[in-house]
Each structure stands twice: as C-alpha cells, then as structure tokens.
Amino acid sequence: MIAKRRNLLNAVLFISPWIIGLVVFTAYPLLSSLYYSFTDYNAISDPTFVGLDNYKQLLFDDNIFYKGLSNTLYMIFVGLSLQTVATIFIATLLNNRSIKGMSFFRVIFFLPTLVPLVILSILWIWILQPDTGIVNSFLGFFGLEGPGWFSSPTWSKPSFILMAIWGSGGMIIIYLAGLQGISDSLYEAAEIDGANSIQKFFRITLPMLKPVILYNVITGIIAMFQSFAEAFIITNGGPDGSTTFYSLYLYQNAFQYSKMGYASAMAWILLIISLVIMFLLFKLTKRWGYDG
Amino acid sequence: MDHIPLSHKKQIPAYSKFNNKRRKYIKTTLVYFLLILFSLMFIIPFLWLVFGSLKTSSELFSNPGIPKSFQWENYVTAFSEFPFFLYLKNTLFITIVNIIGAVLSNTLIAYGFARIEWKGRNTAFVIVMITMLLPFQVTMIPLFMLFQKFGWIGTFLPLTAPAFFGNPFFIFLLRQFFLGIPKELSEAAKLDGASEFRIYWNVILPLSKPIITTVIIFSFLHTWGDFIGPLVFLNDNSLYTLSLGIQQIMSVNDPRWPLLLAVGVSMTLPVLIIFFVMQKYFIQGIAQSGIKE
Numbered sequence: 001m002i003a004k005r006r007n008l009l010n011a012v013l014f015i016s017p018w019i020i021g022l023v024v025f026t027a028y029p030l031l032s033s034l035y036y037s038f039t040d041y042n043a044i045s046d047p048t049f050v051g052l053d054n055y056k057q058l059l060f061d062d063n064i065f066y067k068g069l070s071n072t073l074y075m076i077f078v079g080l081s082l083q084t085v086a087t088i089f090i091a092t093l094l095n096n097r098s099i100k101g102m103s104f105f106r107v108i109f110f111l112p113t114l115v116p117l118v119i120l121s122i123l124w125i126w127i128l129q130p131d132t133g134i135v136n137s138f139l140g141f142f143g144l145e146g147p148g149w150f151s152s153p154t155w156s157k158p159s160f161i162l163m164a165i166w167g168s169g170g171m172i173i174i175y176l177a178g179l180q181g182i183s184d185s186l187y188e189a190a191e192i193d194g195a196n197s198i199q200k201f202f203r204i205t206l207p208m209l210k211p212v213i214l215y216n217v218i219t220g221i222i223a224m225f226q227s228f229a230e231a232f233i234i235t236n237g238g239p240d241g242s243t244t245f246y247s248l249y250l251y252q253n254a255f256q257y258s259k260m261g262y263a264s265a266m267a268w269i270l271l272i273i274s275l276v277i278m279f280l281l282f283k284l285t286k287r288w289g290y291d292g
Numbered sequence: 293m294d295h296i297p298l299s300h301k302k303q304i305p306a307y308s309k310f311n312n313k314r315r316k317y318i319k320t321t322l323v324y325f326l327l328i329l330f331s332l333m334f335i336i337p338f339l340w341l342v343f344g345s346l347k348t349s350s351e352l353f354s355n356p357g358i359p360k361s362f363q364w365e366n367y368v369t370a371f372s373e374f375p376f377f378l379y380l381k382n383t384l385f386i387t388i389v390n391i392i393g394a395v396l397s398n399t400l401i402a403y404g405f406a407r408i409e410w411k412g413r414n415t416a417f418v419i420v421m422i423t424m425l426l427p428f429q430v431t432m433i434p435l436f437m438l439f440q441k442f443g444w445i446g447t448f449l450p451l452t453a454p455a456f457f458g459n460p461f462f463i464f465l466l467r468q469f470f471l472g473i474p475k476e477l478s479e480a481a482k483l484d485g486a487s488e489f490r491i492y493w494n495v496i497l498p499l500s501k502p503i504i505t506t507v508i509i510f511s512f513l514h515t516w517g518d519f520i521g522p523l524v525f526l527n528d529n530s531l532y533t534l535s536l537g538i539q540q541i542m543s544v545n546d547p548r549w550p551l552l553l554a555v556g557v558s559m560t561l562p563v564l565i566i567f568f569v570m571q572k573y574f575i576q577g578i579a580q581s582g583i584k585e
Contacts, residue, residue, distance in 0.1 A: 007410050010488045014404030017397040018420070021457025026423055029434035036433065043437070093327050098320045106575070108331045111338060114563045116517030118535045119556035122542060123341050126352075126549075134340055134356045166337065170578050177579030197319075215581075218425070226427045229519040233539055247429050254433050255524065267430045274427060 036264035043260050054265035065266070067241050068249040069273075071157065072225060075245065079161040080220045084213065087168050091175035092205070106176065110169035121233040124163050125150065150235055153242040160230060160243065171216050178212035179205065214281065221277055225270060246270060341560075345553035352549055363550065367558070370551040376558070378530065379537040386451050386533060387515045393455030394462055394511040395504055401458045402466030403492045407478060417467070424460035428520065436524060450525035451518075455511070462507050465580065469503040470496060506577035509570055516563060534559045 012019070037054055039047035058065045090109060094102050115123065127133050128149035136146030147155040186204050195203065206213075228247040231237065237244035237252070250270070254263035344352055345366055347359045370376065405417055439450040473496060481491045497504075522536040532540065538555055541547055567574055 004411075007408050011404045011408040011410040011413070014408065014488070014492075015401045015416070015458075017456060018401040018404075018458035018463065021397075021454065022419070022423065024438075025435065025454050025457060026426065026431060029431035029438065030426075032434040032437070033430060090327075090330055093323050093330075096320070096323050098316070099323060099327070105327050105331055107571070108334050110567075110574070111564075112334060114513075114567055115338075115341075115560050116535055116556075116563070117519050118517070118538050118542075119341070119560055122538070122552060122556055123337055126344065127337050127340060132353055132356055134336065137356045166334065169334075173575055173578045174581065222425055222427060226429060228429075232523075233519075233542070247427075250429050251520075254436075260433055260437075264433055267433065270427060271430050274425070278425065 033264040033267050036261050037268050038265075039261040041261040041264075042258045044258075047261060050261070054262050055269075057262070058265055058269065064241065064244060064249055068244050068246045071242065071244060072227075072246040074157055075160065075164075075224045075227070076221055079157070079164055080217065080224060082161055083165050083168050083171065083220065084217065086165050087171040087216075088175050088209070088213075091172050091179055092201070094172070094176050095179040106173065109172050112167050113169040115167075117229045118233060120163070120167060121230050124159070124166075124230075125234055128159050128162075150243075151239055153240040156235060156239060156242045160227075163230060171220070174212060174216055175209070178209050182208045218278060218281060221281075222274065225274055341553060342557055345550060345557045347550055349548060349550055352553075366550045366554045370554040370558075374541065374551065374555055375532075375537065376534075376555060379532055379534045382448075382531055383516060383533040383535075386448055387512055389448075389452040390455040390515040391508050391511045393452065394459060394507055397456050397458050398462040398466055398507060399497065399500070399504065400492070401463050402470055403488075403496060405463065406467045406470035407473075407491070407496065408488060420460045420463050424464065432520075432524060439525060445525060446528050446531070448526075448531065451515075451521050459511075461581070462510070465507065465577065466500070466503055468580065469500055473499055502573060502576070505570065505573045506580075509566065509573055510577060512566065513563065516559075 036047060038049060038051060040050045040053070041047035093099075094105055094109075099105075112120075128135055130136060130146065130148045130151060133146075133149070135149075139146040149155050149159045182205065186208070187200055190200050190204055226247055227245060228251060231243045231245050231248050232251070235243040237248055246266070247270075250263050250266045253259045253266065340356070343357070343359055346362045346364065347355070347366075348363055351359060405413060405420070435450070436445075439445055442449070444450050444453070477495050477499075478491050481495050486494070517535060518533070519535045519539065522533045523539075526532060526536060534555070538552060538559070542552060
C-alpha cells in the first residue's frame with residue numbers, strides 16, 4: 001500500500017511538466033476557444049456573448065468557409081490519396097531484395113523533407129513558374145504547353161499536391177520500415193501456391209501494411225488540415241480563392257480581420273471534423289480487418 | 293496441345309527456370325529504371341535551388357539549367373544586405389532552448405509513463421496520444437491571448453517556454469524506448485537504495501542516448517524551419533527567425549531572388565550536415581514513429 005502510494009507520488013512528480021503543460025497550453029486554450037466561439041471578439045475590447053451567431057454565419061452565410069473546407073477536403077481526398085499511392089509505390093520499389101544501393105536511394109527521397117517550409121515554397125514558385133520554370137521547360141521540350149500552375153485556378157491545388165508528394169520522404173521511410181517488417185515466409189508460402197507479384201502485393205503486402213497506412217493517413221489528414229505556410233507564402237489563397245485552405249481562412253479571420261470569435265468557431269468546427277474523420281477511419285479499418 | 297509426349301513435358305521445368313531468370317532480370321532492370329527516374333524528380337528541384345542561388349537575376353528568369361558563370365558573390369551580398377546573422381542568432385537561440393526543453397521535460401515525463409507503475413497510467417497515456425492529434429489552429433488563438441496576458445508577445449518566450457512542458461510525440465517515442473529497457477536494471481538499483489530520480493539519471497538516461505539523439509534531431513528540425521509559430525507570436529523585426537525574415541523580404545515587391553535563394557541554401561545547409569552526420573538516428577526515429585504496437 002505504501003509502495004503504491006509512493007509510486008503514484010513519484011509518477012506525478014515525473015510527469016508534472018506534462019500535467020502543467022496539458023492544463024496551461026492545451027486544456028485552458030481549448031476551453032477558452034470554445035467560449036470565444038460564442039462571442040464577438042476583436043482582441044482589443046472585451047468579448048461580447050453572441051450565442052450561436054458565429055456558427056450560424058459560418059454554416060449558412062459564408063461561402064468562403066465552404067470554399068476553404070472543400071479546398072482542404074480536395075487536398076485530403078485527391079492529394080493524400082495520390083501521395084499514399086506514390087509513397088507506397090516508391091517504398092515497394094526500394095524494398096526489392098535484388099536492388100543494390102537501397103540506402104542511397106532512401107537518402108535521395110528523404111532530402112526534400114529537410115528543406116525548411118519557407119525555402120520549399122520559394123523553390124516551388126520557381127519550379128512551377130509558367131514561362132521559365134523547369135517543369136514547363138521540360139514539357140515544352142516535348143512540344144507541350146504547361147499550365148499556369150499556381151496562377152491557374154484549375155492547377156493551383158494540383159501544384160500543392162506535387163509539392164506535398166515531393167516532400168513526403170518521411171512517409172516513404174515509414175512505409176519502407178513497414179514493408180521490411182513483413183515476414184519472408186508469407187511470400188514464400190504464396191510463391192509455392194503459385195501467386196504472382198501482383199497477387200502477392202494485394203493479398204499479402206497491403207493487408208500487412210494496414211496499420212502503417214492507417215498511421216500515415218491519420219497524420220496526413222491532420223497535416224492537410226493544418227497546412228498553412230505554403231499557401232500563405234505562395235498564393236495567399238488565390239487565384240479565385242482556389243487555395244484558400246481551411247487553416248489559411250482561419251488565420252486570416254483571426255489575425256488579419258481580427259475576428260477572433262469567428263475564427264474560434266472555425267477552430268472548433270475543425271476539431272469536430274477531424275475527430276469524426278479519425279473515428280470513421282478506425283471503424284473502417286476494423287471492418288476491413290474482419291473481411292480478411 | 294495435349295499431344296506432347298510425357299518425356300517432353302519433363303523438360304518444361306528447366307525451360308520455365310530459364311524463363312524465370314530472364315523475367316527476374318527484366319524486373320530488376322525495370323525497378324532500377326523507375327528508381328532512377330523518381331530519384332531524378334526528387335533531386336532536380338534541389339539542384340535548381342543551389343544553381344539558382346549562383347545566378348544573376350536576369351539569368352534566373354531565362355535559364356532553368358546550370359549557371360553560365362557562378363555568382364558566388366550572391367552569398368556575400370546576401371549576408372551583408374539581409375540581416376542574416378541577426379536572424380540566424382535568433383533562430384539558433386530558439387532552437388537550442390527548444391532542444392534543451394524537449395530533452396529535459398520529455399525524458400522525465402516518459403520515465404513516469406514507462407518505468408513507474410501507477411493507477412491511471414494507461415488512461416493518462418491515452419490523453420497524451422489524443423493531444424498528439426490536436427491541430428495547432430485549435431489552440432492558437434487562446435494561446436496568443438494567454439501569452440499577451442503574460443506579457444510574452446514581443447519576446448521569445450511563446451516559442452521557447454512550451455518546450456519545457458512536454459511534447460506528445462517525444463513522450464511517445466521515449467516511452468517506447470524506455471519500456472524496452474529490462475526491468476531488472478531498475479530493480480537492482482532499487483535494492484541498492486537508489487531513488488527513482490537516481491535510476492532515471494544514472495541507469496535509464498545513459499542507456500537512452502540513441503533515442504535522445506533522435507529527439508534532439510526532431511526538435512531541431514521542427515524549430516529551425518517553423519513558420520507559423522514565429523508568424524503568430526513575434527511582432528518585432530529584431531526578433532524574427534530566418535523563416536519569418538525570408539518570408540517578409542519575399543513579400544516585398546520585386547525582391548532580389550538570387551540573394552533570397554542564397555539565404556535559402558544557407559538555411560538548409562546546417563540541416564543537411566546534421567542529417568548526413570546523424571543519418572541513422574533520423575531514419576530510425578521516423579521509421580519507429582509509424583511502427584507502433
């Protein structure tokens with residue numbers, strides 16, 4: 001009994017920085033942002049309570065809110081899907097036993113993740129420059145006329161997707177580690193049964209990789225919802241609002257239009273949306289598990 | 293088709309073996325081809341950044357390839373015209389304090405979660421994991437208000453103080469590692485009368501150098517390139533970090549791009565050096581984050 005109590009006391013001492021941090025930097029801000037979300041607050045005068053007005057205005061009377069939401073959902077459904085397919089494909093190539101120099105290639109794919117976001121943004125402005133950028137020069141070499149990328153409402157989001165794929169070396173490494181953890185005996189058994197490479201990939205590799213995919217998709221969704229710096233630096237939401245992502249609009253409301261209460265309501269809607277997506281994902285992968 | 297006599301059928305395995313070898317050869321070649329193709333796509337933008345920093349402004353617009361003559365003086369000009377060393381000093385200060393805070397606080401916290409048994413430990417750890425999923429934007433506004441009340445806006449404190457109060461991802465990484473250290477080591481030390489803090493300091497920490505290195509690297513990477521933190525919390529020119537300083541200069545009309553690119557290369561270089569020296573810890577740390585039990 002005494003030992004138990006002593007353990008608890010020790011544990012509380014050890015984790016006390018976390019407890020303080022949780023209360024001051026997480027729980028308090030979370031609750032006060034809930035409170036702000038029911039107020040009209042410009043950060044200078046005191047907040048005035050307005051009930052559900054912010055939420056009503058967001059949901060029924062703000063086109064930019066829906067634009068931001070759909071832009072971000074596009075990045076999740078189209079961008080993250082492409083990113084997932086591309087990174088699993090590259091990781092599978094790297095995992096090939098007959099390849100020499102795997103660690104060399106792994107370094108190359110990881111290098112872009114080391115470039116700080118601001119530099120990454122400057123770099124991509126130039127790479128996708130409509131007239132003289134490398135991508136359009138390359139397309140021009142084959143007689144193709146490249147699009148305006150960041151300056152075209154149709155191509156601005158795909159430009160951000162390209163950028164995201166270029167910087168997804170971390171995902172590649174995580175998938176590669178997952179692939180390396182799959183036991184050889186599974187593949188050998190399948191070979192004896194006469195399975196070909198494609199069957200092996202869909203019947204063994206993908207199911208075994210499921211927890212890793214779930215991890216990358218969840219962190220990917222959070223990253224997409226938080227993604228802010230690139231759009232803020234490169235397009236500031238344009239052209240035509242095609243890159244006004246959720247986080248960017250939230251930031252603009254808070255710190256450019258001083259609508260703190262309104263932005264807080266957006267923050268809470270973001271929290272609820274991301275919780276719902278996580279919940280659905282866990283449910284969905286559980287169901288896959290039972291199907292085998 | 294069915295007329296092949298039995299004796300011929302026996303030869304089929306040998307033939308298919310040859311066929312297999314050939315197929316394997318084609319497959320390997322294809323894999324190499326694709327890997328090299330993708331590698332080029334990943335490496336070319338990188339080279340462009342370095343080449344771009346060595347061009348004249350007019351060449352930057354006209355020539356997407358290798359510079360005709362290397363303008364090394366871009367670097368000299370950039371360092372003298374742009375407050376590079378001031379921003380570097382600020383960035384370094386914030387980064388070092390963050391690393392110290394991250395190592396001190398998270399090793400203690402992870403010890404409490406991994407090496408001491410107490411009621412409610414698992415529930416508390418679930419809370420750690422949930423907070424890991426919390427987007428920064430949700431707490432950003434109240435944090436700004438809070439730091440304003442503390443009188444911290446206009447100082448480095450909003451970007452440094454929170455590091456001393458735990459980070460869910462680091463707690464998770466360290467806890468996994470601490471769980472893998474045999475219990476017997478702690479028990480032996482306890483029999484000798486060592487306190488929990490002594491065990492943490494003398495037994496666990498010395499064994500945890502690899503994972504602590506990983507934490508240092510991640511903390512460095514995250515703080516060094518952070519943009520939204522400095523953007524929201526710093527409002528004084530003289531406190532700007534490299535990221536924020538570069539963005540501010542960039543948003544001016546007609547910035548001198550090659551100089552900005554030179555600053556960009558200079559800001560990326562330390563990260564590259566640390567990566568190449570500590571490659572093992574980078575790769576292991578990232579791989580571990582996705583493979584959890």
